[in-house]
Amino acid sequence: MTTISINNDQITAQFKTLGAELFSLKDKNNKEFIWEGNPNFWGKHSPILFPIVGSLKNNTFEYNGTSYSLPRHGFARELTFEVIDKKEDSVIFSLQSNEETLKKYPFSFELQLSYTLIDCSLHFGYKVINTSDSLLPFSIGGHPAFALPKAFEKYSLQFNASNSLTYHLLEEGLISNQTKTIEIPNQQLNLEYQLFENDALVFKNIPSKSVTILEENQPILKVDYTDFPDLGVWTPVNAPFICIEPWFGYSDTPNNSGKIIEKEGIQLVEPNSFFQSNYTITLL
16 A cells, blocks of 8 residues: 655645545644544544445445445545645545446546645545436545544534534434534533444534634634535544544435435536535644
């Protein structure tokens, strides 16, 4: 497996060609902001979620009368990407559909992930190109895990809109119709593991479009995701990291028909067209 490094005078970022995954983001003082990937907690760093986000009911979907099986969060994170462009402060990775992907997901596509450093920010670019002559249905999302070296309770998340958060409860990995609302005075959610005892917090159509991590009330990092309608926030209980996950789409809901074209939150790209979006991590 190959690793790729990009840098400017403020930050350095490193990636694996496997999954085009960011695994290190350091400031000029060599402070690491990305989770180390200890498999005792969770062996990933910042995987790409594609062509689905979350889980399908029975891990299957239907298209044109045929059933297909996809694992949680899809397959892109487990495949090796090709580097198609590399500069000192940027890199573009590409994954194209092939014989193996077509067995699980019968659509021709190219997925390009671009990473660009600008000042103290890392910009993530997603481009999904429909290379077929039929409609391309997909979901896509980020899953960056940020290292929290101090006690978990010393951290909080600052949302840029509203003083309450409503999230959907998960049941066996699927989105239930039940919701919970948390009041967040000063738009700030204090982190405690109890919040994550029932898996991730899933926010559909979240009004906030940026989240700042505070360490002992001092901002250390911000995630801006203006393009993205949905957000997941997750950590395993007792793990020293937090994932802030901008999404287009989410797990199946109980009343989902199973047909991928009708799936709630799915994106559709016309033939020979493309979808593009981006989000940003800024070190503060």
